[in-house]
Amino acid sequence: MSSPATQTSGLFDCRDAYVKTLEALGAADERIVAVVNDSVGSSKLGGFRDKFPERLINVGIAEQNMVGVGAGLANGGKVAFVSGASCFLTGRSLEQVKADVAYSQANVKLCGISSGVAYGELGPTHHSIEDVAWLRTMGDITVLVPADPWETEQCVRAAAEMDGPVFIRISRMGVPALPRPADAAFTIGKAEILREGGDGAILANGTMVCRALEAAEALAAEGISARVVNMCSMSPIDEEAILAAAQTGAIVTVEEHSVRGGLGSAVAEIVSQNTPCRMKILGFAGFQPTGSAEFLMEYSGLTAANIAASLCGLLGR
């Protein structure tokens, strides 16, 4: 396992960490196979294919088939990493994910590539801002939304180690390596406190975690101490960390996902039934207009400035 301390600055495409880890796992365990839908390039699996040609199964442009084939491979003793654009992997194959993978508890690892609005100008058909909501409601599948290369690697390793269905939501958008102590550990179901703070809490996952940290930095300059919690594990979710965040009295959630059914909803489900506190849910309101990923995030207020302003709003400042 690479030490988080070795990370440098700059922006990373988490697909690189995904395929690097998968190639390493594939070399050590020949049960590991990859299943794709004409998506070798977009999943960056060319290297895996060259190393293990027989273990790369391209079923063509056929996502329902792809997920079902993944379940069949699992039945035959393989550890199937099923990899494609998240919008099609989840949306097109939703019933296969539900019946063949989650309900059947098949040992399938669904890797949703270029999730969120990474496909920008290609529009709502290619955006994947509903995937966490759809899969989270099934309960019987682990849902992970890593925020940087290190966490992506941990997710892929944890998925390979456990027996059962997992969905990993992988972005292609550049993210920085998050600052972490050298002994940082990743555990499914555990939230990660990246910054302590008591005036309010920002709960984020995926590409929004770095923006949440930036917001907390800006708030600190104004004398507001905001906790930043990385909610990579969406299912199971860390109730304890959420209830502790609620103790601060104000929670802003931020996700590159619809405001309906994702992180904000998951947090609200827990907070509202235990220790209600003031909340603001940041995300996308629905189908997005034309624009680049960066433009759309600005357009919907998924910026450090708006995260900070939202927490100020909750605090009445």
Add this chain to the structure above:
Amino acid sequence: MPESRPRSGQTLAERAAFVREQARWIRKRALRMVFDARQGHPGGDLSATDALAALYFDAMRYDPADPRWVARDRFILSKGHATGALYSTLALAGFFPQEELTTYMQPLSRLNGHPNRNKIPGVETNTGPLGHGMPVAVGIAIAAQIDKADYRTFIITGDGELQEGSNWEAAMTAGHRKLSSLTLIVDRNRLQQGAGTEDTVGLDPLDDKFRAFGWDVVEVDGHDIEALLPLLDGSTPHERPLCIIANTVKGKGISFMENKASWHHGVPNAEQYEQAMKELDA
């Protein structure tokens, strides 16, 4: 509106010459859109252009001033990524101003990377995920059958796209119900996103597959306008749904793009763009 089409009173050669000129304009405009936007799908734009031009500038009945005219012929671009060609065609046909093509994929533009019927007049259904056009077209054709209406429905699918099972479910329904108002054009350029169709998941023999599903099948050179027109203009009656396997060249008309998977969503640099425009003008 239909009377204004140049078809009436013209020879097949004259009609084809007219369509060919529209196709040249569409190719150039589509390429400029991709060049300016720095993204798009030029390979699939160029292979589908001749079929699009044949439909909109000869075969189909429509009124750009009344895009949802009930009696219009319907067209669905199931391979929704070919918007460079589709938008150029719709603008040339008068559905929206040609100047708007410069906004392709710009922030808040109507001209998204994949077509949206609620924003762009002339678009029948929103496509982008492959394998959606056929079922919708089948539904339209069933509605026409119920209403005894004489409008026709045309679809263009990619060939790689036919790996999606939904196409075959729809094909089975269409064959079973003898939906003769339905015409499918398969843009058979033999390439998908990453590689050749036959190297990925083979489709051949494609004609036999459609015949087995209850369709009439013809195979043509998809860039031979004179061969396409009689198949599309209603002069070749068919009792069953018609599948036209249009053998095409991905990147057609630009030497360095032709038959190369990398131009599926490649974007030309300035030098390549200049050369491409010269070739399209030749």
